[in-house]
Amino acid sequence: MINTIWFFMIFIGIVLSFIKGNTAAVMDASLKGAANAVELTIGLIGVMGVWCGVMKIAEKSGLTEAIGKIMHPFMRLIFPDIPKRHPAMGAIILNISSNILGLSNAATPFGIKAMEEMQKLNNNKDRATDSMVMFLVINSACIQIIPSTVISIRSSAGSKNPSEIIITTLIATAMAGLVGIISCKMLERYYE
């Protein structure tokens, strides 16, 4: 599926640029996008290094396992195929809590760690497991207590009450997350 989507993203974009006559700008932007990927990665190396280092200490000290064990009753409902003492559980919880607290820098390394741990439980290394899909869908509807970026944009635009959108954002995210989780549970059996 990703092959088809990727092809059509480029196909539609290039054909449209021929019609609109902005091909040069589009090609320029495409190369800038690729260069931007490198910049992003370089920035990521430092942040990943720090958080993976912290994460490793949490793992070796047994903290990840302990957190996983405490949260297991709740998590078992959403991720039934991850065993109780598995480090994947701790990494998932750390990822979700960083997202909630708005620490997006920390969320990515924890999330990748969680994916690596879930991959250890996977029999078919090319194919995503039910838990991996569930984890990604939860991540794509990230619940965040304080959407600080949006609040600061509103504040600088002269809003009388920049933070009034906190409640509405929370409700909207919670609904998106809930529907995402339910759709995952319903659709997982239909995808090979």
Add this chain to the structure above:
Amino acid sequence: MFVLRNIAISATVYVMPIIIIFILIYGYLKDVKLYETFIEGAKEGLNVSIKILPYLVTMLFAISILRESGAIDMITDISGPLLKLLGIPPEVLPLAFMKPFSGGGSLGITADIISKYGPDSQIGRIASTMMGSTETIFYTMTVYYGAIGIKKMRHTLVCALIAHITGVIASCIICNIVFGV
């Protein structure tokens, strides 16, 4: 409310150091070799970052073409009248379509909508809510699956888009209920 917000925002500043110091103290008490273990983790972090790079280049290349060509604006124009029936104002549609692809792009659109219609207008509030309610799906998928070499993503995109659409519609409905039309 204002004081409460300041407390909440300054609290987020302390979250990171508290997490770090807590993990370090716990590790120290459990006799973990902190320095060596941290380096071990940092090495893994480096490997993962480099592994992700080709996936990110491939995806951002395609996303940039799609974005710059004006395809997203065109989808917005075509689907506008239909989505208006669902209660989604056409002004926020570019944001709804951009969000799955690009975090920076959608932040730009949000800032644009807010400065154009005002932060305290209904459109401005809906855009703010929408911006905070979902993630950039394509980026997350690329990074997380790229890091472990998954090729068959199964129902990931379908479910993530279902969640995204729910977030978009919910933002409009909830803002209309909370702030009145």
